[in-house]
Amino acid sequence: MANLTPIAAIGTNAELNAQVQSILATYFEVKIFTDTDHAIDALQHDPYYALIVDNNVKPTGGLPFLGRTKKISYIDNIPKILLIESHSEKLVQESDFGVDFEYLLNPVNRQQLLEKVSTSVNAGVEKSWEKLPTVQRKVLTETVGIFRDTFKVMHDGGAIPVHDIEKSCSPLVEAVESDQVVGLLSAVQQHDDYTYVHSLRVAIYLSLLDHAVGMKGDELLTLSSGGLMHDLGKGLVPQEILNKPARLEAEEFEIMKTHVDHTKEIFGKANDITIGVEIIALQHHEKLDGSGYPLGLKGSELNTLARMGSIVDIYSALTDRRVYKPAMEPDKALGIMSEMADGLDMALLSTFKEFLMDATSTPE
Numbered sequence: 001m002a003n004l005t006p007i008a009a010i011g012t013n014a015e016l017n018a019q020v021q022s023i024l025a026t027y028f029e030v031k032i033f034t035d036t037d038h039a040i041d042a043l044q045h046d047p048y049y050a051l052i053v054d055n056n057v058k059p060t061g062g063l064p065f066l067g068r069t070k071k072i073s074y075i076d077n078i079p080k081i082l083l084i085e086s087h088s089e090k091l092v093q094e095s096d097f098g099v100d101f102e103y104l105l106n107p108v109n110r111q112q113l114l115e116k117v118s119t120s121v122n123a124g125v126e127k128s129w130e131k132l133p134t135v136q137r138k139v140l141t142e143t144v145g146i147f148r149d150t151f152k153v154m155h156d157g158g159a160i161p162v163h164d165i166e167k168s169c170s171p172l173v174e175a176v177e178s179d180q181v182v183g184l185l186s187a188v189q190q191h192d193d194y195t196y197v198h199s200l201r202v203a204i205y206l207s208l209l210d211h212a213v214g215m216k217g218d219e220l221l222t223l224s225s226g227g228l229m230h231d232l233g234k235g236l237v238p239q240e241i242l243n244k245p246a247r248l249e250a251e252e253f254e255i256m257k258t259h260v261d262h263t264k265e266i267f268g269k270a271n272d273i274t275i276g277v278e279i280i281a282l283q284h285h286e287k288l289d290g291s292g293y294p295l296g297l298k299g300s301e302l303n304t305l306a307r308m309g310s311i312v313d314i315y316s317a318l319t320d321r322r323v324y325k326p327a328m329e330p331d332k333a334l335g336i337m338s339e340m341a342d343g344l345d346m347a348l349l350s351t352f353k354e355f356l357m358d359a360t361s362t363p364e
């Protein structure tokens with residue numbers, strides 16, 4: 001599947017290779033190399049986002065192999081994970097091949113490997129943001145940081161840092177007001193924390209739409225932060241449903257829908273949520289014909305913000321890249337949405353279409 005992030009696994013042991021492949025295949029495109037020479041060739045030709053190296057790989061062994069990767073410039077910036085036997089741990093810790101890497105002990109623990117690769121790939125993606133223009137880099141680094149902190153606070157049952165979340169969106173407002181969002185949308189797409197990627201994309205599109213209808217300054221800032229916070233309740237949905245690498249079954253979808261109620265609880269613990277943010281977060285799944293959730297609100301019960309939230313959320317979900325589906329082309333997504341005349345505000349949808357063509361076709 002071309003939409004998955006490619007990583008390279010280098011090892012001679014077929015059983016270990018199969019194990020690594022089966023652990024990671026739903027999240028990453030795992031390319032196996034059974035000897036170090038082939039691996040070096042391949043790494044020079046195609047970029048990979050992480051290396052997983054069996055320390056026993058033939059003919060050179062894992063550590064000298066990592067030493068050889070120094071001559072390939074991008075490898076320096078990607079995570080490298082060495083799989084070792086426990087008796088070689090001391091040797092590996094003391095070795096010096098001039099490359100930074102992390103290691104995991106054999107036999108490989110599924111959860112540990114998955115977490116390490118995910119965290120490392122994200123760290124690599126976040127590092128690649130350093131090359132972006134300042135405003136774009138700030139949007140990404142500030143929102144990813146606050147998003148992580150907010151999830152921690154939510155899990156501990158505390159009050160989310162509403163003011164800091166809003167502050168983290170000011171580079172986004174700047175990017176929207178100075179026409180610099182195109183690079184942002186593609187830079188965030190490789191990140192592996194789907195809830196973050198989706199939330200930031202919603203914040204970006206919502207800010208664009210709000211800006212297109214004339215909002216500015218503080219008002220725009222508050223609504224962007226509403227985009228970033230619109231699905232916070234997903235943090236309290238069980239992980240296996242939230243990150244399921246396939247479409248949800250009907251029962252699982254019912255559980256997923258409870259994210260809106262969770263968001264309400266989370267907001268209840270904070271005392272500085274503005275009404276605009278609340279509407280975006282609690283009504284983005286409502287539909288004009290009353291078929292939405294959680295309340296089944298209808299027509300005039302849904303104000304412009306709720307209608308915008310729903311358009312932007314559906315558009316983002318369709319064009320998001322997921323492990324089980326590639327990102328849908330914008331035209332196709334907008335085509336599908338044009339058929340939803342009963343549920344979506346068609347006048348707002350055409351405004352959205354117009355400015356989307358403008359905003360995303362602007363050369364950087």
Ligand SMILES: [Fe+2]
Nearest residue numbers: 230231284285
């Ligand atoms: Fe949602």
Ligand SMILES: [Fe+2]
Nearest residue numbers: 202230231313
């Ligand atoms: Fe959403």
